[in-house]
Amino acid sequence: MMTRESQMQRVSWTMPEITFIGQDGASTTLAGSIGESIMRVATRHGIPGIEAECGGELACATCHIFVKTLGDADTEPPGEVEDLMLECTAVGRAFNSRLACQIYLTDEMGCVVVELPERQI
Numbered sequence: 001m002m003t004r005e006s007q008m009q010r011v012s013w014t015m016p017e018i019t020f021i022g023q024d025g026a027s028t029t030l031a032g033s034i035g036e037s038i039m040r041v042a043t044r045h046g047i048p049g050i051e052a053e054c055g056g057e058l059a060c061a062t063c064h065i066f067v068k069t070l071g072d073a074d075t076e077p078p079g080e081v082e083d084l085m086l087e088c089t090a091v092g093r094a095f096n097s098r099l100a101c102q103i104y105l106t107d108e109m110g111c112v113v114v115e116l117p118e119r120q121i
């Protein structure tokens with residue numbers, strides 16, 4: 001069992017990087033914190049193309065992304081509600097579609113790369 005001190009030490013030593021690629025091919029790479037969602041990293045830094053109207057409540061599908069890689073972490077399939085919400089995205093769903101508010105950074109993720117859809121609304 002991890003103590004609070006060991007958890008804090010892991011947070012301070014591990015900073016996964018997320019690269020956001022826009023439809024114009026421009027990319028931005030940001031550091032996130034363990035436990036933070038990809039959506040939070042994007043909105044905290046004002047990444048255009050992530051609207052996140054519901055603030056991560058899994059109710060808007062305006063945080064749609066295409067996952068290119070989650071680094072060394074296994075890619076888990078979307079949960080049941082996320083799976084339903086992915087049918088409501090402005091740009092059609094693809095095999096690697098996810099909602100950015102539902103992917104939380106872990107220490108297994110070294111380098112995450114996601115592509116942003118053409119639009120969210």
Ligand code: FES
Nearest residue numbers: 054056060061101
């Ligand atoms: S922010 Fe609304 S579903 Fe992700």
